[in-house]
Amino acid sequence: MRLLFVLFAVPILFSPALALAQEQHYQVAKSDRSETFVLPYAASNRDDSNPLVYTFEEPKQPNWILSIVNNQSYVPSNDSKTIIRIQEPAPSEKYIEIAMFGGEARTYWVAVNTPDAGYAQIWVKEEDGWSTENPIAVSHDSTQGLTVTDGKRVVIDRLDLTGFAVGSIAVYGNDDEKTTANANAGDISFEIIYGSFAQSSLYYVPLGVMLGVGSLIIGLLIFKKRKPE
DSSP states (O other), X not given: OHHHHHHHHHHHHHSOOOEEEEOSSOEEEEETTEEEEEEEGGGGGSBTTSOEEEEEEEEEOSEEEXXXXXXXXXXXXXXXXXXXXXXXXXXXXXXXXXXXEOTTTOOEEEEEEETTTEEEEEEEESSSOOOXXXXXXXXXXXXXXXXXXXXXXXXXXXXXXXXXXXXXXXXEOBBTTBOSOOEEEOEEEEEEEEEOGGGOGGGHHHHHHHHHHHHHHHHHHHHHHHSXX
């Protein structure tokens, strides 16, 4: 009996206080400096004129880290895709776009749209472009700019967007060139951590992981060079 009490009590005592909500399209969990929501695979089958949009009550700024876990089962075609747009609040036209294709190619791109430069693809990889080994990470720092990963490595590093406030996230998969299904099962989950880096130790977790992986790679390279042939 005591063991059962511990098993049930410990997670309650040590988990953050979350405000849980079930909305029409979203499963949502909120805490003071984070927000998590899950979108169904049907979002990827929507048209660009009618995306599934999750709107935050307050814009997330100046610093934030967004993790995206794509658990969808794609239709077996290299044309099947999911487009994710991280958008500033209206009337701003600024957004960050992530494209994750299915099929064998698994094409991946990162694009940005700004008032000055318009729409531009910053990173494109036609084959084996994204990985499910780790979440896709998109982060913005008021001094360091935009950083994006593909699930394995950093592909955009410190891109200056002159600030970025996350107002909403829109998801779709079909455009004028494609109007068929893209996914048939699963979901996409999003978690955003936001605020001042100095005010939350959670911000140092991704940094610590990156530093740890970097140190391991450097160590292996040094060891390989010193290893006698």
